[in-house]
Amino acid sequence: MSDRLYAGLMSGTSLDGIDAVLMDAELRVLAHSFGPLPSALRAELLALNQPGDNELERAALAANALADAYAERLAEALALAQVPAGRVRAVGAHGQTVRHRPERGYTLQLLNGARLAERSGIDVVCDLRSRDVAAGGQGAPLVPAFHREVFSRPGVDVAVLNLGGMGNLSLLGADGQTRGFDTGPANVLLDAWHHRHRGGAYDADGAWAASGQVHAELLARLCAEPYFALPPPRSTGRDLFDLDWLERQGLQGIAPVDVQASLAELTAWSVAEALQQQAPQTQELIVCGGGAFNSDLLRRLQARLPAFQIISSATRGLPPMQVEAAAFAWLAKAFVERQPGNLPAVTGATGSRVLGALYPA
Numbered sequence: 435m436s437d438r439l440y441a442g443l444m445s446g447t448s449l450d451g452i453d454a455v456l457m458d459a460e461l462r463v464l465a466h467s468f469g470p471l472p473s474a475l476r477a478e479l480l481a482l483n484q485p486g487d488n489e490l491e492r493a494a495l496a497a498n499a500l501a502d503a504y505a506e507r508l509a510e511a512l513a514l515a516q517v518p519a520g521r522v523r524a525v526g527a528h529g530q531t532v533r534h535r536p537e538r539g540y541t542l543q544l545l546n547g548a549r550l551a552e553r554s555g556i557d558v559v560c561d562l563r564s565r566d567v568a569a570g571g572q573g574a575p576l577v578p579a580f581h582r583e584v585f586s587r588p589g590v591d592v593a594v595l596n597l598g599g600m601g602n603l604s605l606l607g608a609d610g611q612t613r614g615f616d617t618g619p620a621n622v623l624l625d626a627w628h629h630r631h632r633g634g635a636y637d638a639d640g641a642w643a644a645s646g647q648v649h650a651e652l653l654a655r656l657c658a659e660p661y662f663a664l665p666p667p668r669s670t671g672r673d674l675f676d677l678d679w680l681e682r683q684g685l686q687g688i689a690p691v692d693v694q695a696s697l698a699e700l701t702a703w704s705v706a707e708a709l710q711q712q713a714p715q716t717q718e719l720i721v722c723g724g725g726a727f728n729s730d731l732l733r734r735l736q737a738r739l740p741a742f743q744i745i746s747s748a749t750r751g752l753p754p755m756q757v758e759a760a761a762f763a764w765l766a767k768a769f770v771e772r773q774p775g776n777l778p779a780v781t782g783a784t785g786s787r788v789l790g791a792l793y794p795a
């Protein structure tokens with residue numbers, strides 16, 4: 435007999451690892467578990483973002499391996515909270531985005547949901563984006579509805595910024611309206627460029643970027659990418675923003691450290707520009723995702739948004755690395771209650787839809 439606990443599992447575009455969150459029906463987090471992706475699986479998922487040989491079998495095997503890794507993270511979250519699987523009503527499991535092409539009518543998150551149900555003994559709700567795409571939407575971002583639940587304040591305009599691999603903003607209007615869209619790359623290019631020149635997963639605290647100089651002409655070329663001028667609804671991913679994209683912008687003669695500084699500035703610019711265009715009256719910015727730990731990035735944001743109070747989501751009760759997994763727990767709850775998970779004003783779908791596909795335990 436379930437007492438309506440929900441779990442969320444997320445592995446995002448940065449491919450840093452898997453977050454599992456267990457929460458109650460009042461959206462209080464009971465436990466959080468994070469673990470890196472096994473390195474061979476991480477490399478394969480990264481490779482599957484590009485066309486390659488024998489994709490079908492490789493995708494199926496990666497979806498299996500991801501289900502096993504998800505099951506492990508979920509088990510650890512349950513153990514931390516000392517909660518048996520039988521008390522969890524459902525788990526919302528994102529899977530790994532390897533293609534995001536809403537303009538072609540699909541978005542693809544790898545995950546063997548059947549295997550996760552088998553391993554966990556919990557109802558699995560996955561494939562949470564396809565229905566919105568089928569209804570003409572972008573299938574992303576989905577978190578604005580959850581951000582509204584946990585971060586909105588009556589009478590105050592609040593913006594919530596996820597700085598993951600990609601960046602996305604939720605605009606929670608004082609008038610009760612919620613908007614949202616992807617700003618562009620947040621950490622994905624910073625991680626990849628840092629990895630190429632310095633090794634390691636990411637530029638800790640943005641220290642390398644902070645030691646460089648922004649290259650004004652390169653920054654201008656990066657900012658000229660047409661994606662940044664698109665009106666919402668808009669979403670993006672590694673399909674567009676990868677190292678090939680960066681190399682096409684002309685890097686000859688520019689020191690790698692200055693490219694890193696320029697990439698950090700691009701992230702800050704894309705967010706500030708979007709806020710100034712879309713929500714000029716807003717003055718509060720809540721930051722979540724791994725970029726919330728990058729003080730160089732936050733300093734650049736503050737410099738471009740001097741009137742804003744920029745705070746970590748932890749200040750509002752939800753630590754930065756728990757927000758997305760919690761959102762997918764909330765989406766599982768919405769599915770169980772057959773409530774819509776999307777916001778058509780955000781994704782551009784023709785209407786509200788119940789999101790997800792169910793693999794019963």
Ligand SMILES: Nc1ncnc2c1ncn2[C@@H]1O[C@H](COP(=O)(O)OP(=O)(O)OP(=O)(O)O)[C@@H](O)[C@H]1O
Pocket residue numbers: 445446447448449450451596597598599600601621622624625635636637638639640722723724725727728729755758
């Ligand atoms: N201490 C830190 N200093 C600098 N950057 C950090 C730090 N900790 C995390 N990050 C950045 O945050 C990233 C992970 O963020 P997060 O887990 O929110 O992304 P994601 O969920 O994979 O992406 P998305 O939200 O696009 O799906 C890392 O790849 C790294 O770039």
Ligand SMILES: CC(=O)N[C@H]1[C@@H]2OC[C@@H](O2)[C@@H](O)[C@@H]1O[C@H](C)C(=O)O
Pocket residue numbers: 446447531534541573574575576577578596598599600601602616669670671758
């Ligand atoms: C297709 C896809 O996986 N999109 C992710 C990605 O990572 C950040 C940004 O791009 C956002 O649009 C989305 O994730 C969050 C969880 C969302 O749907 O709100």
